[in-house]
Amino acid sequence: MGVAIPLTMIAASALIRPSVPEQGKRAVYESGEVPTGNTRIRFNIQYYMVALLFVVFDIETVLIFPWTVIYRDAVTQFGLARALLPMLGFIGVLVVGLAWAWRNGAVRWVRSEHVPGQTAD
Amino acid sequence: MMPLQAPISPDWLALTPAIVLGVFAMVLFLLDSIDPDESNDGLLAGVATVGTASAMVVAGVFLLSGVGAGEGVSVFNGQLVVDGMALFFTFIFTSVAALICLASIEYLAGTDDIAGYYSLVVLATTGMTVMAAANSLATVFVSLELLSLPSYGLVAYLKNDRGSVEAGMKYFLIGALSSAVFAYGISLVYGVTGSLLLPDIASALAGGETLANLGGLLGVGVLMLVGGFAFKTASVPFHFWAPEAYEGAPAPVSAFLSSASKAAGFVIAFRVFTVAFPIETVAGTIDWVLAFQILAVVTMTLGNFAAATQENVKRMLAYSSVGHAGYVLIGLAALTGQGSGEIVLGAGMIHLLVYGFMNTGAFLFVAMAEYWEVGRTFEDYNGLATKAPVACVAMTVFMFSLAGLPIGGGFLSKYYLFAGAVGAGVWWLAGVAAINSALSLFYYSRVVKAMWLEEPNGNLGGIDTRGYPTGLYSAVMIAAVATVLLLPALGVFSDVAFEAANAVLRLGP
Numbered sequence: 001m002g003v004a005i006p007l008t009m010i011a012a013s014a015l016i017r018p019s020v021p022e023q024g025k026r027a028v029y030e031s032g033e034v035p036t037g038n039t040r041i042r043f044n045i046q047y048y049m050v051a052l053l054f055v056v057f058d059i060e061t062v063l064i065f066p067w068t069v070i071y072r073d074a075v076t077q078f079g080l081a082r083a084l085l086p087m088l089g090f091i092g093v094l095v096v097g098l099a100w101a102w103r104n105g106a107v108r109w110v111r112s113e114h115v116p117g118q119t120a121d
Numbered sequence: 122m123m124p125l126q127a128p129i130s131p132d133w134l135a136l137t138p139a140i141v142l143g144v145f146a147m148v149l150f151l152l153d154s155i156d157p158d159e160s161n162d163g164l165l166a167g168v169a170t171v172g173t174a175s176a177m178v179v180a181g182v183f184l185l186s187g188v189g190a191g192e193g194v195s196v197f198n199g200q201l202v203v204d205g206m207a208l209f210f211t212f213i214f215t216s217v218a219a220l221i222c223l224a225s226i227e228y229l230a231g232t233d234d235i236a237g238y239y240s241l242v243v244l245a246t247t248g249m250t251v252m253a254a255a256n257s258l259a260t261v262f263v264s265l266e267l268l269s270l271p272s273y274g275l276v277a278y279l280k281n282d283r284g285s286v287e288a289g290m291k292y293f294l295i296g297a298l299s300s301a302v303f304a305y306g307i308s309l310v311y312g313v314t315g316s317l318l319l320p321d322i323a324s325a326l327a328g329g330e331t332l333a334n335l336g337g338l339l340g341v342g343v344l345m346l347v348g349g350f351a352f353k354t355a356s357v358p359f360h361f362w363a364p365e366a367y368e369g370a371p372a373p374v375s376a377f378l379s380s381a382s383k384a385a386g387f388v389i390a391f392r393v394f395t396v397a398f399p400i401e402t403v404a405g406t407i408d409w410v411l412a413f414q415i416l417a418v419v420t421m422t423l424g425n426f427a428a429a430t431q432e433n434v435k436r437m438l439a440y441s442s443v444g445h446a447g448y449v450l451i452g453l454a455a456l457t458g459q460g461s462g463e464i465v466l467g468a469g470m471i472h473l474l475v476y477g478f479m480n481t482g483a484f485l486f487v488a489m490a491e492y493w494e495v496g497r498t499f500e501d502y503n504g505l506a507t508k509a510p511v512a513c514v515a516m517t518v519f520m521f522s523l524a525g526l527p528i529g530g531g532f533l534s535k536y537y538l539f540a541g542a543v544g545a546g547v548w549w550l551a552g553v554a555a556i557n558s559a560l561s562l563f564y565y566s567r568v569v570k571a572m573w574l575e576e577p578n579g580n581l582g583g584i585d586t587r588g589y590p591t592g593l594y595s596a597v598m599i600a601a602v603a604t605v606l607l608l609p610a611l612g613v614f615s616d617v618a619f620e621a622a623n624a625v626l627r628l629g630p
Contacts, residue, residue, distance in 0.1 A: 093147065096147050096150050096151060096154075097150065099150075099151075099154050100150045100151075100153060100154045102154075103153070103154040103155075103157050104153070104154075104157045105157075
């Protein structure tokens with residue numbers, strides 16, 4: 001029944017609506033922009049690298065926010081060492097990872113010579 | 122769950138093997154950050170080997186000094202538990218990883234980003250070590266991913282080799298699918314029982330009320346968990362990736378995946394099913410023992426028959442590793458409640474220990490053959506013994522031990538498994554396994570026959586020109602000596618394993 005209702009509605013509207021084909025309907029919808037080129041372009045690999053590095057900071061923020069909220073209470077209850085050191089350790093691990101990625105050229109923005117018509121800005 | 126007298130204090134020190142591995146992975150990253158373009162291969166391999174070996178020593182000392190005795194040390198409010206089984210498996214993982222690090226020096230010569238390789242190996246080992254201790258479905262999933270993600274990278278490590286990249290792609294796609302299935306299974310189990318902690322799941326199910334109301338949902342969830350484990354252990358129905366990934370991956374990585382990663386899949390399967398879903402509670406709803414009996418028979422039969430038809434030695438070893446997953450599944454499939462469950466489960470653990478050495482050794486021998494560029498098929502191995510007799514003796518030991526002849530520890534561990542199955546009243550399972558074992562002797566002895574009895578094809582020039590790879594050769598020898606020594610010395614490990622299995626089985630109410 002749940003499947004039948006939408007199928008019936010689609011079928012009914014297909015039967016009674018007028019058919020007015022025009023170019024604007026067939027064009028790719030780009031939120032009002034006029035589409036240029038086709039979808040088969042290669043993105044610069046750097047976009048993915050930056051996206052992955054963003055995840056590092058993303059996760060860091062997610063975990064640091066609740067920690068800062070309870071930090072004062074945690075210090076009074078468990079002492080400075082147990083409240084601060086695990087978070088420092090966590091950030092230290094992330095810093096090592098970021099430093100490694102940086103040194104290995106993950107943030108060096110290279111222009112691809114192989115993809116025509118693409119700019120990096 | 123906290124034992125009254127903690128055997129180690131503070132309790133998180135019980136996780137020392139995992140911490141050591143994590144620290145060494147960080148050290149490798151730092152070494153690579155200092156100068157990414159110049160890499161000192163020997164130093165990196167040395168750091169990785171020392172790191173994994175010292176984690177192995179710590180695990181061994183903990184195991185023998187009784188840190189994980191009884192219910193073990195519960196860490197982080199029971200999210201992790203370091204008991205006998207966790208330490209036993211940590212010992213397996215770290216010993217295999219140490220052999221791999223030692224063996225990779227020559228194999229990787231000339232490739233770039235060697236630091237990345239070693240840090241991925243060490244990180245994957247960290248993931249396995251946490252898996253061995255995971256006591257909640259959340260930590261199981263996170264540690265499973267910590268193992269899986271480096272494994273995908275390792276399989277595709279030879280970036281310019283089509284086979285390696287294709288293998289990595291297939292492994293990743295099937296891995297992502299089975300991770301999704303596994304996560305969905307976890308969510309269903311959580312929905313039914315309201316807890317992720319394995320002992321709490323068991324107590325939520327204990328009354329029988331939950332099972333009566335939501336048994337169907339739980340059954341679907343448990344079956345999905347079985348799917349996730351089947352992927353990691355390369356068992357039917359998620360075994361398709363194994364031959365492709367093992368064949369395409371660098372041979373030391375194949376050794377790592379087929380020995381350590383498989384054992385890691387089994388350790389969480391053992392713990393989740395025996396602790397969270399005790400068979401006496403859930404037998405009426407979802408009889409996972411029956412499911413594992415079917416999987417065991419299908420897996421070992423399919424693995425062995427497919428292995429018998431292969432021409433490529435690495436592919437034959439890959440299918441044989443599927444077959445061995447079938448044997449180890451007996452460890453879960455024979456927990457019928459009859460006989461002694463600890464013998465069955467302990468035998469599975471012992472077989473994984475012995476398998477860790479003999480299978481790693483066999484794959485490393487293949488790595489050595491690839492290093493000498495002799496080729497990949499059985500015919501290419503013809504007459505290898507005329508040029509490299511000692512290495513061929515080692516390979517012969519691995520092959521006969523894998524087949525279960527009394528030349529290495531493989532004989533005893535299989536004997537325990539079959540005896541356990543007979544004792545549990547599933548004699549037919551032992552029968553199928555014995556027939557499969559006999560069949561496996563056929564294809565294992567093909568390698569031995571090619572090496573010792575056939576005339577060389579003239580493709581062995583690489584042995585003279587390239588010489589013996591020191592690290593790889595010594596890793597093969599260590600594995601061979603360990604395989605042989607495990608025959609008389611298995612008693613040490615079998616006591617520990619039976620004790621650990623007993624502790625795990627009693628944890629369930």
